[in-house]
Amino acid sequence: MRACAAAMNEFLQACRAAIGAPHVLTDAHDTAGYLTDQRGRYTGRALAVLRPADSAEVAAVVRLCAQFAVPLVPQGGNTGLVLGSVPDQQGNAVVLSLRRLNRIRAVDALNNTITVESGCVLQHLQEQAAAAGRLFPLSLAAEGSCTIGGNLSTNAGGTGVLRYGNTRELCLGLEVVTAQGEIMSSLKGLRKDNTGYDLRDLFIGAEGTLGVITAAVMKLFPQPRAQVTALAALPHPAQALQLLQLAQAHCGPALTGFELMSDFCLQLVRKHFPEQRLPFDRPHPQYVLLELSDSESEEHARALFEGLIGTALEQGLVDDAVIAASLAQSRALWRLRESISSAQAHEGKNIKHDISVPISRIAEFIAATDVLVQQAAPGCRMVTFGHLGDGNLHYNVSPPEGVADRDFIARQAAINRVVHDSVDRFGGSISAEHGLGALKREEITRYKSPVELQLMRAIKLALDPQQLMNPGKVL
């Protein structure tokens, strides 16, 4: 390693020659936005922020990093929640921002594919798909600023997973710059291709530790003719599970959303957003937001919903329910769901857990873990909601009323341990859709088997022998 200042100056000069001086940022003023994570919890340091324009420029700077042994941190929209896209404190790394790689390279409506560069903002991709009369179904809170490269690198989930799968399932091929600075292009857009190891899925979810995703072919879908939303009120998560089963049998793949929210979640929403209203005359312990996407018509979707809810009421699974009568009502129901995180933020600090368990065990998991968390932190308030249809809960913990944020956050490690150990006992995952980043890389060693960790390390060493790709993340 040539870590001396002269070598670093030489490196930066070579970067300026490769991608143009205006795109090699070193002023603190210019780099600040790239060094702090989305939630403002951590600020790292970097030698520079590099903003290449295209894959060839990415390859050129990765080769320079290899030559000068400079670690690099790939970054898309920097909206991650696990500190995966910001550098550490050493200050010897560069941030490789992909935001200038933001072209839509091709839309093939007949093949139902779109080829995009990794710096494309998710919402832009959704809009381009819609302009071609197609649906790109990945949807999540950060869609206005996250990039598809970040979505792929973290295998993002979101609200459409029940029907369309995680980001992994939406991708048909990648262009990747390897740790050696070579461009691997596999952008054929084929539904079937069995010609060797699945390199695509190795780079997806690797959080930039094996290579840099520069472009992707993503699947498109026919646009549904109608989307209709309903809200059901229930006594307990156990009934929500039964309702899920009934809804899947009744509606098949038309069921595209199934989100659980506890009453306390919606109490917080109404407290901090008093203009939002629940469509029931009294509170119920639990709510499920259901969405149908119908290829026939709104009437057909509504009839399906009416049949489903009628049966659920008859079977005593549901205490009450409303079907949105208009797009505005649908949006209002979704807004309740989408406001939970910010309502909780308004309430003060909280401890978040992005966990999954087998769907069949969710009710049991919530009941058992609530008891354990109350033992560990009596009086704390559970903000439990999420993608029940995927077995994925945002199992968040707010402090007891009157307890100061600082005192509560001091207990974070202990509360995490209680929750994650419980997740493990239920055969679950401590990171369902956010990834490991720097935040959970040590925690995971407690739950992943030695043989899995050893295979991961062998792959890392094989693909990134200099260990320069996003160091300190994942492994």
Place this chain on the structure above:
Amino acid sequence: MRACAAAMNEFLQACRAAIGAPHVLTDAHDTAGYLTDQRGRYTGRALAVLRPADSAEVAAVVRLCAQFAVPLVPQGGNTGLVLGSVPDQQGNAVVLSLRRLNRIRAVDALNNTITVESGCVLQHLQEQAAAAGRLFPLSLAAEGSCTIGGNLSTNAGGTGVLRYGNTRELCLGLEVVTAQGEIMSSLKGLRKDNTGYDLRDLFIGAEGTLGVITAAVMKLFPQPRAQVTALAALPHPAQALQLLQLAQAHCGPALTGFELMSDFCLQLVRKHFPEQRLPFDRPHPQYVLLELSDSESEEHARALFEGLIGTALEQGLVDDAVIAASLAQSRALWRLRESISSAQAHEGKNIKHDISVPISRIAEFIAATDVLVQQAAPGCRMVTFGHLGDGNLHYNVSPPEGVADRDFIARQAAINRVVHDSVDRFGGSISAEHGLGALKREEITRYKSPVELQLMRAIKLALDPQQLMNPGKVL
């Protein structure tokens, strides 16, 4: 390497101690069925056939193979089409048969998962799913004898890919014995788990060259209330493509099958299976078999089909069409499709190509490649059919009438070259659903980029440094 006879005897003795002497087969009479491929084209040699009973026994024999440097060839139902599950001529390898690992470990209907050992026959898995009121949608010609481990190792396709994906998309987790003889168990059955590299998808489709799959958690689906089949007659593959687009918009995810067959395919079927009849009063150049799986009712499915076909007739996409009026009629339509391969076999030798191209380019590919094949082998007869909805064709070539099999097969390499080069020009794959095995491992080096091959080799070396796992396959 201790290749001497004494060491091999020592190895076999250790195997007998590990899995029981009756399950270490060395007699030619006992091993014959494991050494020849399904189509009878190739017979390899082996030191022995090992038949362990469970994962622990698999791990034990893999450790012995590592210790004695004995190559091993994992084998399921041995129904593969690319010589992936038979040993080569060296005679120094063992065949590791997984057929005794045939237990259903668990069915979780609420989680929509089934946990099975890799030696389970696919049809048994389908039946167990049905017994739990669920659908396991993987379906292919060899389902009565192929195993789920083989399906996973080759990422099998089949007739349900359009709606349910390849075998890869149906798997939520694996148990694998690594090349070091350790058991990696990842059978949680989670829909979302973002905690590190995607080891699952690396072993899926690796054809046993990175490790031995011993069990898997597979996805189940609600059983559709009705399945209805239709057959449409069309002038040209271009209209089939337009019909596909219309059907996807009209029926959404209810469209579960879309199979193209040329008139010549069905001529062969009627010639060799004269009891089978086409439901049209005159032949048409092309046919599409459509299947709808409906979560509501047969009436609803039928109405959807009627609407679709009405529109297709109006738009001039379709010349004629029938909707099966009964299960028997549905089966008869599928039988036409399923009889093509054996009809072609009755006709004599033929040269098969399992190829895919972007769906949007299929019609163009067929037209362009037919011309090239006729130039290379004038008078030969194209037997073109397959999973149009997946961009996957079985683009098979039968000899000109009167040409002897031997003379025709002598031209195989030249015809393969013409077809595969054309596939490559159209941005396709030379193995859509059958894998590479030993048959296409050299051919693929012509079409895969050096950087992809290099990454594959790096992964192989990292996971199987002794290069003992299914040598001579894939790479």
